Amino acid sequence: MSKAVLVIIGSGGMGAAIARRIGYGRTLVLADFDEAKLETFTASIRGDGYDAVSHRVNVSDRASVASLADTAAMLGPVTGVAHTAGVSPQQAPVSAVLAVDLLGTAIVLEEFERVIAEGGAGVVISSMGGHMGAYPAELEQALANTPTDELLSLPFLSPEALTNAGAAYSIAKRANQLRVTAAAPKWGEKEARINSISPGIISTPMGQLELASATGDAMRAMLDASAMKRLGTPEDIANATEFLLDPRSSFITGTDLLVDGGVIAALKSGRLSLAGM
């Protein structure tokens, strides 16, 4: 019998930590857009004794994601998927943030719903940024329910309406949470589960790049005001992912787990204000 397959999309800081934490004993399918990074990570984890294969993917391209999902399903039952691929406002302009973070996640949810095994589970990495905006109900409805291939035609996502990469990132991450909730009933038809995790500021290549940017001071102010007063580690996210993918979480689906050291709690309790940041 084939071993269970775990697909990790994104071989960056979080993807690597999740693969190492829960990849043993299964066939790991590692996927990323950056071929050099993907092959280096796959060689490293194989060298450590994991059973891993690599598959290049562009999450904003449906055919590419479908090929990844089909390849994974051919290797054995796809019992888990962790979607960690993404770009940040410092790394990419508005159009790429929307294509990768918003559209890409919607595509992953659909293509993996197609191949997820009975009783399997998925996790999508959103962001605490998705908890920071206050969007009108009609806009949230549209983000949750618009057919995936029409998402980027929504008027409020047009280049005229959305000109700031930070705002695009927040709306994309809110969309991730909403689409996970909307997808849960469909995943449930196979007794499969799907949830999101919203990390705070995490020490990965992406997190460090953001900290070194013009928004770094605002991010450090958030950490100072937060309950835990520290950066998150990739292992903090691997721990939460392990919990949500485990059968012991079998009653948890369609929800978002905030793993931010208390930044959003500081905002909601009034200890922190975004005004002027």
Ligand SMILES: NC(=O)c1ccc[n+]([C@@H]2O[C@H](COP(=O)([O-])OP(=O)(O)OC[C@H]3O[C@@H](n4cnc5c(N)ncnc54)[C@H](O)[C@@H]3O)[C@@H](O)[C@H]2O)c1
């Ligand atoms: N690091 C943080 O502080 C932080 C905070 C909140 C949320 N997040 C989110 O967590 C997730 C993981 O981020 P990370 O910190 O591990 O970043 P990372 O930059 O270390 O890894 C992200 C990976 O995604 C890959 N990628 C980018 N575009 C892709 C595409 N089109 N197709 C396939 N792969 C692609 C990159 O090559 C990279 O390996 C992202 O969705 C990010 O938005 C990160």
